Amino acid sequence: MSAALETVGLVKSFGGIAATSNVSLAVARGARHALIGPNGAGKTTLINQLTGVLTPDAGRVLLEGSDITALSPHRRVRRGLARTFQINQLFADLSPLESVGLAVSERLGRGHDWWRVAGSRSTVDDSIAEILERFHLADVMHERTAHLPYGKQRLLEIALAIACGPSVLLLDEPAAGVPEDERHDILGAVAALPREVTVLFIEHDMDLVFSFAERITVLVNGAVFTEGTPQEIARDERVKAVYLGEEPVHA
C-alpha cells in the first residue's frame, strides 16, 4: 500500500521549544491510523502543519506523493485533505444548513459564484441533506450554530469536514468533551466512512483507539516514540511508562 499522506523530517519549534522534532510519518491509503501521546506531545501542532495552518521550520508534507508543503490551507482542501479541530471552529452566526451548504458549494467549485442564489441547483447537490441527516443535524438545521448544544456542535464540526469530500481526513480528538453516551453518534459516523477515505485521528480514549485503529503512532515530546499495530503498542512496556500517571493503556 502506498502512502496517502506522508511527512519527511518535519521540524517545528516555538521559541526554542521543539513541538515537532524530525517527524517522518506515513499514513497508508485507506488506513485507520491513530496518533496518540500525552498532552503537549505535539499532536495538534503536527496536524496544523499537515493542513497548512502552520509552516514547518524544516521538512516536507506529501499528499498522494506530491509535495504540498508550500500550499495554503484551502488549496490542500481542494486536493482532498480535510480536518476537524480539537476545539470547535464553527460559524456562530450561521445555521448548520448554511455551514454545510457553504462547504458543499466550495467542494463543487461554486464558491466564487456571486450571482446565483446559494442553494440553487447549480451551486449545491443532494449531499447537504444527506450529511445533515447522517450527523443528526436535520432537526436543528435552521438554528444559529451558537445556540446548539455542545454535542450537536461537535457533530457539525465533523460534518463540515466530511462535506469537503476528503480523501484524507484528519480528526483532532473528535469526541473531546462529548459525554460517553453521545459518543457513539460521532464515532458511528466516523466508522461508517467509506474505505477509500484515509483517516488519521488523535484520541485520548484508549478504548476507542484500540477498537478503531489498525495502526498507531505514539508521539512524545514532539518526536515519534514508536509505531505499530494495536497489539504491538498494547504490549509495549515503554508506551505504558509514558502514559503512567496519565491514562491506563489496555487493549
Add this chain to the structure above:
Amino acid sequence: MSALQGVLATAVADHLAARARWRAAELVFWGAALASVFLLPGKHLILAEIAILALFALSLDLILGYAGIVSLGHAAFFGFGAYAAGLLAKHALITEPVLGLLAAGLLAALLGFACAFLVLRGSDLTRLMVTLGVAMMLRELANRLDKLTGGADGLQGITMAPVLGRFSFDITGHTAYVYALAVLFVLFVVARRIVHSPFGLSLMSIRGNPLRAGALGVPVNARLVAIYTVAAGYAGVAGALLTQTTAFCSLDVLSFDRSADLLLVLIIGGTGYLYGGLIGAVVFKLLQDALATLTPQYWQFWIGLILVIIVLVGRERMSGWWHAAVAQGARRLGLRERP
C-alpha cells in the same frame, strides 16, 4: 439514494435558497421610497443626500457587516469617485452622468483593489490604521494638487449633461433624487444578489471564522480582495453621485469626519442585513438636520458624545443591545431572515 431522500434533498437545498426571497416588508420599504418621490417634492434635496449616504453605508456594510473588515477610511473611495466624476465632467471627457458614474465607480474599484492588499494584512487595529492612513494621504494629495483639484477651494466649474441625455438636474433636486434613488436601488439589488450567493455565504463564513473558512476550502484572501474591490466601487459611485448632483466637489469628500459618520450610520442601523445602512442613513440625516437646526453649534458635541459612549461601552455590547432592538424591529417587520 431512496426516493424519499431525494425529495428531502431538494427541500433542504430550497430552504437554503429561500434566504434570497424578497420579503413583504422589503417591498413596503422600497414602495415607501418610491412614494417619497411623489409625496415629498419639497424634500428632494435632503432625500438625495440621504440616498447617497445610504449607498455609501451599503458599501461599508458589504465589507464590515458581511466580511468583517473594519475601516476608518472608507471616505478614500467615496472621495476618489467624487473627484473622478468631477474631473471627467469638468474636462468634458464624460459629461453624461450615468457614464460618469460607471467610470468613477470603476476607478474607485481599481483603487480599492490596490489598497486591498495593504488593508487585508494583519489585525483589526492594523486595518483601521491603514485605512485611516490611505484616506489621509489621498486628502493631502487632493489638497496639494490644487491645479487639478482646486485644492481647498474645491473643484469648480462642473457642468453635467442631462441624465441619459434627457433629464436635466434642477434647483429643486427632483432629478437628483430620482437619479440617486434609482442608482441606489439598482446597486442594492446587485448587493442583495451578492450576499445571497455562494460567494456571499463564504464572506459570512470568513467574518465568523477565517481559520475554519480556509479549512473548508475557501480562499480567504482572494474573497476579501474581491469584496473590498466591489465595496470601493460602490463608495466611488456614491461619491460620484454627490459631485454630479451638486455640481461641486471639495476636500470634504475625503475627510475623516465622513468616514466616522459612516460608522455611526451603521451603528445606528446595524450591519449584516443590508438595510442597516439605509435605515441608518435616514435616521442619521434627519437627526443631523434636526440637531443642526436646534443647536447649530452643538451638533459636533452630540456626535462626539455618541462616539465616546460607543467606544467606552464597547462596540460589542453597544451593538449587542442596539442590534438586538433593531433586529427585533426588523424581524417584526420581516426585513430580516432568521427567526
